[in-house]
Amino acid sequence: MERKNISLQTLRRLPVYLHYLRSVRQQYENISATFIAERLGLNDVQVRKDLASVSGSGRPKTGYRTDQLIGQLETYLGCNLRSPAVLVGSGNLGKALLAYNGFDDYGLEIIAAFDCAPERVGTTVVGKPILPMERLGPICADAHVQLGIITVPASSAQQVADELVAYGIRAIWNFAPTILRVPAGVQVENENLASSLAVLSRHFRTGAAENE
């Protein structure tokens, strides 16, 4: 299928549709955009448009064949591929991400973690090794790794990002509460937990309704 240029907002919703569809594939052979929209509490028109961008229009009345739609979403999201990733920083959050098996469903495989703490190096988490920082470069090169996950403290995050970029990483998933500077062509997604917390806290402390 031709890869269409869909918006970032649509792209962010596709895993949500996929997850929902997988959970109901036994129950519904066919499923309509309207039905999905209602179940997920989303706007009908938006869902229709999102799904059209990966699967064309559903049939009148019956909608999409559920299995086919799942397959198209999986293909679009690259779930059938295996993209190797490395993780730097094996503290609590790093370990949780290493142990989390949900990424497999989206085609991501964390092949190893790296840490500079000698007491962590040499151990494993769910069978995945925690290696010394000196191994980062060789492993990125050998496995053609393009995605790096940063779970080190903020104070060392930029240095780690610089190393990853030097080793050919093209996408960084940053969990450190800081802003990274990277060259053009490298994509950064920030998971800033403190920022989310700030939004939530203001809500319940002030009681103000947010206008998002």
Next chain:
Amino acid sequence: MERKNISLQTLRRLPVYLHYLRSVRQQYENISATFIAERLGLNDVQVRKDLASVSGSGRPKTGYRTDQLIGQLETYLGCNLRSPAVLVGSGNLGKALLAYNGFDDYGLEIIAAFDCAPERVGTTVVGKPILPMERLGPICADAHVQLGIITVPASSAQQVADELVAYGIRAIWNFAPTILRVPAGVQVENENLASSLAVLSRHFRTGAAENE
């Protein structure tokens, strides 16, 4: 200080400034918006505007007194308060959040976790108890909990959200890959890791520069 109505985008950046300022408070007695902007790779005008919303204008030439600015950010973000929170779902991600000590800095204290798996109930993570679901209501009431964190699988997230809302929770931090339906007046922040992953994966698979 009067609490000004700042934008959600500004609010999301405040923890980043605070984190940076804390890291350099020993080095710089005074600090300017321009300097902070440069160090964080942000737009000068934006940083100036963000900081003005919590601290007024910096002095010409010298900028802000670092300690004072930290104090104002802390007050604004409620870092000096102690807001109790509960967490539901003590799998890997739940445990990582329980063990993570970075939330204290933002005034959040996870007082207990809840789970329906008998083998997890009764254990502790960094001294915090994992309790049975029956205790959720009484503890929310006793401790006047207003924030609930959801780290259960997507299939049970809505049910957990409904329970939390029924127990008076006004803000939900949702890590389950699904969309929650909540009444008006309840704020939800979604941390959808699969959505971030979709964005990153498209970037390195297609090599297309994102226009975000």
